[in-house]
Amino acid sequence: MFKKILVANRGEIACRVIKTARRLGVAAVAVYSEADANARHVRLADEAVLIGPAAARESYLVGERILDVAKRTGAEAIHPGYGFLSENEEFAEACEKAGVVFIGPPASAIRAMGSKSAAKALMGAAGVPLTPGYHGDNQDSAFLARQADQIGYPVLIKASAGGGGKGMRRVDAAADFETALGSCKREAANAFGDEQVLVEKYVLKPRHIEIQVFGDKHGNCVYLFERDCSLQRRHQKLLEEAPAPGMTLERRAAMGEAAVNAAKAVGYVGAGTVEFIANQDGSFYFMEMNTRLQVEHPVTEMITGLDLVEWQLRVASGQSLPLTQEQLEIDGHAIEARIYAEDPDKGFLPSTGRLVHLVPPSESDSVRVDTGVEQGDEITPYYDPMISKLIVWGADRKQALARMRRALAQYRVVGVSNNINFLSRLVALPSFVNAELDTGLIEREQGLLFPPQEAVPDDVWLVAALAELLHEQREANSKFGTAADRGSPWRALDGWRLNGRAERKLVLRLLEKLQEVVVLVIPAGYQLVLNGRSVRASGTLGRGGTVHAYLDDSRVNAAVVITGERRHVFYRGHSWPLALVDTLYVGGEGEDVEGGLRAPMPGKVVTLIAEPGSIVEKGAPLLVLEAMKMEHTITAPRKGKVISFHVAAGDQVADGAELVEFVAAEA
Template identity: 60%
Template sequence: MFDTILIANRGEIACRVISTARRLGIRTVAVYSDTDADALHVTMADEAYHIGLAPARESYLRGDVILEVAARSGAQAIHPGYGFLSENAEFAEACAKAGVVFIGPPTGAIRAMGSKSAAKEIMEKAGVPLVPGYHGENQDPEFLGREAKRIGFPVLIKASAGGGGKGMRAVREAVEFPDALASAKREAQASFGDDRVLLEKYLTKPRHVEIQVFADTHGNAVHLFERDCSIQRRHQKVLEEAPAPGMKPALRKKMGEAAVAAASAIGYVGAGTVEFLLDEDGSFYFMEMNTRLQVEHPVTEMITGQDLVEWQLQVAAGAPLPCRQKDLAIGGHAIEARIYAEDPAKDFLPSIGRLAHLRTPAESANVRIDTGVGQGGEVSIYYDPMIAKLIVWDTDRAGALRRLQKALADYQVVGVTTNIGFLGSVAAHPAFAAADLDTGFIERHRTDLFPDPSLASDRTLALASLDVLLRRAAEAKRTALASADPYSPWHQTSGWRLNFDNHHDLHFLDGEKVVTITVHYRAEGYLLALPGGDLLVRGELDAAGDILADLGGARVKATVVRHGATLTIMKGGRSHTLAIHNPYALSGDEEGAGGRLTAPMPGKVVAVMVEPGERVEKGRPLMILEAMKMEHTIAAPRDGLVARLNFTVGSLVSDGAELLALADEEGV
């Protein structure tokens, strides 16, 4: 076994590898960019080395610099995690030349599976079933358009060199194909340095089922059963579970054998995942093979009791697999939820910022959290916006689902917008409970999962008001104790007024609506004049800062976090945000509605499709931003003329930056 390993990655996967290495007594070396100087993986490792600027191409993708660190630190092996250099054959070869073990498959296997087109040819020869499509080298747009028509719409365009939903577009009609192809190629080039694509028939209601495989250098290969990864947004997974619900033993055996055959066909070594589309009739088709550890590997670990990172280290050190196929069995059910800094209501756009408040469920044998960020940590524009992976286990799916719902309800994040509420909605949906799963689940249940934004309830307003009042009282008490006259009436917060009713107005901004709550001070608490009527409330703040409230006789515990002028009220897995409003503050002049088009997030301009003075119609694509290797199209909100372009291709823009301006014809 190795004495020292270097983890050429960041975030939760780097922390995950460090945890197993530490348990095995292996010294760990971390690397970090400017942005990650104080990151969790840096503090967990035994040593850490700075490798460059924040952009990945100037740090985590610098294989030469990482190998220099390996030499300086005495690392005998490099674990690449997933993403970055994990499936880079050139880096694996460079490791071999430098005398450092690459904890991953042989370069031949990486290359064979690195091209989706070549992978499908190999799988076809190995007898693994394929989805009808085109996987050739001809990338002429007109030729690809004809192939799409031959296959029959809808078709799926996929980047030949990558995964994770990057460079992937579903096209339902021929007229949409040219623009979708151009966008997929741009995104593929930006993500993988290769703009080649392949085409596949788009199955209307498939499940995404993948098989975890493992092989060693002694000719042994096994599968560790399947994972269902059908709940996806933007072709990226958000909920995964093992085993796949409703999987019959005969089908599991057949898919597992096909996955092992796929691995054997390329002389595979190490951890890999063979991904299939499972159709409603039980037919399954090879999609791709990921030559690395997958994000969702914890659910496999939870149902098998195996540590897959430990397996990786043992196999890379030359040891045989610790188990044979007959030794592996499924125990219970596990579900993983990916906690992302993103806004589901805005098409899952990433949210950038610092975690001002973070409270997670208690970990146990049933609840596991893999994370790479703590309170005060930052989610930046440069990397994937995942905050953590929440994994739950129980003896059956129903039990695991109950634990997932409870754990999501206990997960609190303030400072960035997250998908926690959305995940809770999926977990509580009857179709999910019934295991009616397919890759179109989110879109099919959009109405249920994306309800129209609602105003704060009276209970939420009461909790916000009580929090403000209790904190004011606590601050006044501290001020009084520190003063020369702690009994001065000027320190009181009872609302006392000479010859007047003792009351006070609180003003909140709920979205764009101003809500005023009149507080009447009573000996037994506060009487709040809420939109739905008067309510007597009282309460206290506990040691953790939570409110223990009595709302008209109902005892409630909630968390209210103040971040700047914003209050986030969290209870039962749901949160609502209010802003403390000053009705006397002056507001600045505003441009006409719809005239300015601003960046929904920090990013890079990768395409500008209009010129100043050009007439555009509502819905016309104007500009494309790239953030976290994903493209976001800025479209015209109305008819008009392009009055001004403020950025060109290649420009970096900040969140809220004015990208361009539209005007009526007479306004130019």
């Protein structure tokens, strides 16, 4: 076993590798960019070295600097995690030449699988089933369009190098092909440095099933069963589970054997994943092989009881696989949810900012949280906006689903938009509960996953008001903390007046909805009046904004986190970002702000689409913004006229920067 390794990554995977190394008695060196100087993986490592500015291309993607750090610190091996240099054949070769072990497959295997086109040709020769399509080198747009016509729409354009949904578009009609192709090529070039694409038949209602494989340097190779990764948005996975629902023993064996054949065809060593598109009838096609550990590997660990990172370290140090295929077994069911800083209601746009309040569910044998951030850390625009991976285990799928719903209900995040409420709706969706899975499920269930804004429950307004009153009393008590102050009349916030007790009004807001709560202090609590309903309220504040309240005779447990004017209420598995309204403040006269469309996040302007002076319909594309390695189209909010652009292609823009001068048609 190694004495010291270098972890050439960041976030939760870097933290995970460091923890496993420490458990095995192996020292871990972390590398970090300027944006990650205070990151969790830096705090966990035995030592850490700065490798460059925030941009990944100037830090985490610079293999020469990482190798130099390995030599200077005496690291015998480099664990690349996933993303960044994990599937970079040149870096794997450089490690070998430098005498540093690359904890991953040989460069030849990465090269063979690095091009989706070449990989499919290789898999075809190995007898692995392939999706119909064009996987060649001819990248002429007219030629690719003719290939798409021959394949038959819908088709899928995919970047030949890389994955993660970047450089991928479904195209339903020939008229849309050229635009989609251009966008795919730009995105692929930006994310992977290679704009080559392939075109395949889009399988209707497909399932995305992948097989975890593991090989060693002694010719042994096994599969550690399957994961179903069908629940995706924008071709990026949101929920993964293992084993795949409805999988028969025969189909598992067939897919496992095909995956092992694929791995052996390239002399694979270490952890890898062979991904398949599966039809509802049980047939399946090779999609790609990820020559690295996958983000979703924890669900495999939960059902096998194994540590795949430990296996990686042991295999890379020359040891044989710890178990044979016959010794591997499935125990129970596991589900992973990816907690992202993003706004599902805005097309899953990434969100940046400080995690001012972060309380994950308590971990146990059946609940696991893999994360690279802690409360107070910042989600920056430079990297993937993942907050954590939430993994649960159950004796069966029904129990795992119940535990996932409960764990999501306990997760509290304040400071960035996040997808927890969305995930809570997703795991409760009847089609998901009944395992009616395919990659179009989220798109198909828009009505249930994005319901109209519902009325805020009365208890939420009441709990928010009670928490405000309890917080005020706590503040008053802290100011009059000495024995001499305890009898001060100014300490009691009981609304006392010479001629009787006074009423007070608290005004709260959610979006445009204003809600007034009338407060009257009574013995041992408050009388709260909401829309004519009078409620006796009392309670206590706990750590992290926890509120233990009594509303009349009902016991209510909730949390109210205060950040500025915001009162973030967490109640019964949902959250509401209410605001406390200062009734003494008088704003302006309601100026019209529709004239400027602003950037929803920091990013780079890729291209301007609309012409200044043109009349456009609602939803018409105006410009394309690139952020976090993905393209986002800014569209017209309603029918109107494009007056002018305040930016040009290539400009870097800040969050909230004005992009387009736009006037509604009725104006």
